[in-house]
Amino acid sequence: MIELKNKTDCCGCSACMNICPRKCIHMLSDNEGFLYPNIDIDQCINCGLCEKCCPIINFKERAMKVPEAYVIQNKDAAVCHESTSGGAFTAIAEYVIENHGIVFGAEMTDQYKVRHCAVEAKADLKKFRNSKYVQSDVGQTYQEVKKYLKEGRLVCYSGTPCQIEGLLQYLGECEKDSLVLVDLVCRAVPSPGVWKKYVAFLENKYGKISSIRFRDKTLGYQYSTMEIIFENGKVLREGIESDKWLRMFFSGMIIRPSCSSCKFRSINRRSDFTLWDCLNIHRIDKSLDEKLGVTRVLVHTNKGKKILDAIGDKIECHHISVDAAINHVNELSVSPNINEKRASFYEDIGKTSMEKVLNTYFPNTSAIKIKRNVRRIMNRLGIDVIIKHFIRKG
Ligand SMILES: Cc1cc2nc3c(=O)[nH]c(=O)nc-3n(C[C@H](O)[C@H](O)[C@H](O)COP(=O)(O)OP(=O)(O)OC[C@H]3O[C@@H](n4cnc5c(N)ncnc54)[C@H](O)[C@@H]3O)c2cc1C
Ligand code: SF4
Ligand code: SF4
Numbered sequence: 001m002i003e004l005k006n007k008t009d010c011c012g013c014s015a016c017m018n019i020c021p022r023k024c025i026h027m028l029s030d031n032e033g034f035l036y037p038n039i040d041i042d043q044c045i046n047c048g049l050c051e052k053c054c055p056i057i058n059f060k061e062r063a064m065k066v067p068e069a070y071v072i073q074n075k076d077a078a079v080c081h082e083s084t085s086g087g088a089f090t091a092i093a094e095y096v097i098e099n100h101g102i103v104f105g106a107e108m109t110d111q112y113k114v115r116h117c118a119v120e121a122k123a124d125l126k127k128f129r130n131s132k133y134v135q136s137d138v139g140q141t142y143q144e145v146k147k148y149l150k151e152g153r154l155v156c157y158s159g160t161p162c163q164i165e166g167l168l169q170y171l172g173e174c175e176k177d178s179l180v181l182v183d184l185v186c187r188a189v190p191s192p193g194v195w196k197k198y199v200a201f202l203e204n205k206y207g208k209i210s211s212i213r214f215r216d217k218t219l220g221y222q223y224s225t226m227e228i229i230f231e232n233g234k235v236l237r238e239g240i241e242s243d244k245w246l247r248m249f250f251s252g253m254i255i256r257p258s259c260s261s262c263k264f265r266s267i268n269r270r271s272d273f274t275l276w277d278c279l280n281i282h283r284i285d286k287s288l289d290e291k292l293g294v295t296r297v298l299v300h301t302n303k304g305k306k307i308l309d310a311i312g313d314k315i316e317c318h319h320i321s322v323d324a325a326i327n328h329v330n331e332l333s334v335s336p337n338i339n340e341k342r343a344s345f346y347e348d349i350g351k352t353s354m355e356k357v358l359n360t361y362f363p364n365t366s367a368i369k370i371k372r373n374v375r376r377i378m379n380r381l382g383i384d385v386i387i388k389h390f391i392r393k394g
């Protein structure tokens with residue numbers, strides 16, 4: 001039976017909950033708003049399956065397989081616009097659906113909860129486009145994957161590296177020839193519990209929300225912003241320097257503890273594809289439109305290569321060296337630190353209003369207002385990319 005000594009030892013993948021034959025593991029929220037397994041000891045038969053399938057307990061370094069690297073842009077500009085980067089994920093997922101398959105990914109529900117679900121129609125892939133910077137609840141989707149694989153269906157599962165490892169551990173010896181795995185380069189995941197409180201705070205302050213996008217490209221891919229639209233027409237569109245949610249995320253205040261010592265930061269993956277941003281495409285390949293966004297892709301398997309060949313008509317795809325792809329990508333090797341004020345932040349969030357907490361820990365200082373205004377002006381003048389080129393060359 002799993003006994004967690006440290007919170008850093010659990011990434012919340014839910015593999016243990018999915019495998020328990022007694023259904024006596026429940027994923028419960030802790031005081032920071034993250035899910036952890038809780039075991040009903042009276043029901044447990046000590047079969048040990050939960051420990052055997054935990055990707056953290058069973059983590060081992062694997063022999064290095066060198067992947068192939070690409071930069072990819074979906075030929076459909078509308079798909080690029082809705083996607084985080086270059087819409088590579090949609091092209092892979094469409095292939096699966098065209099071959100009568102089923103695709104799992106992270107959606108945001110009408111109540112703004114982030115969770116995994118499955119779709120079988122191309123039109124529904126829209127749900128998965130755009131990164132949700134909140135940990136997704138996988139629920140019982142690993143069990144669904146197993147069922148579909150046993151029925152002989154082609155299945156695509158996308159998620160963070162620890163979710164993909166959790167799924168593989170859960171599936172064990174199950175036949176995986178028709179399973180396509182897509183993971184991400186993953187900095188960290190923010191707390192679903194704080195997200196729920198933040199959404200309630202926004203609705204209380206500004207009115208009912210009609211849509212949320214964590215990576216909107218209205219101001220371009222280089223300056224992607226968090227966009228929240230309210231039913232009364234109000235729009236909040238702020239970048240990483242001024243948006244409160246992004247500031248909470250990138251300061252390490254609300255990330256899952258396991259992300260600060262993540263075991264899955266490597267290019268050596270068991271997935272078929274690894275996807276991530278390419279904000280420096282001007283340094284790698286000048287022929288792609290950098291305003292639309294570009295996905296960097298590592299292909300780890302022959303299955304992945306065959307799919308890439310098959311989707312050639314949907315994407316602009318240029319082969320690059322692995323070194324060029326991973327150059328300066330810190331998220332592949334360095335885990336972010338937990339913010340030193342985190343304990344008092346969570347204490348305050350439990351006893352005072354979100355507005356007060358945000359004003360205390362993430363105030364709108366003059367420095368932030370200046371940074372925001374400078375970025376806006378540079379963006380309007382179209383010189384932000386030019387300045388980035390210049391700074392990087394210098
Ligand atoms: C939590 C998180 C952290 C990330 N960190 C980095 C980073 O540090 N550096 C970097 O370069 N890129 C990071 N990415 C990846 C990047 O944001 C894009 O997802 C990637 O470039 C693919 O873009 P796309 O345009 O091809 O696909 P998109 O159309 O944007 O597809 C999004 C894909 O991500 C999945 N997804 C969305 N939200 C979640 C979630 N909460 N949990 C699990 N899966 C999700 C969807 O199921 C879908 O498969 C992160 C993504 C997430 C979700
Ligand atoms: S030991 Fe077996 S029965 Fe007990 S919690 Fe783990 S999986 Fe469930
Ligand atoms: S299987 Fe996943 S959810 Fe369960 S203890 Fe291990 S890391 Fe945590």
Ligand code: SF4
Binds near residue numbers: 265
């Ligand atoms: S940083 Fe690591 S532990 Fe955290 S969500 Fe990403 S893969 Fe999982």
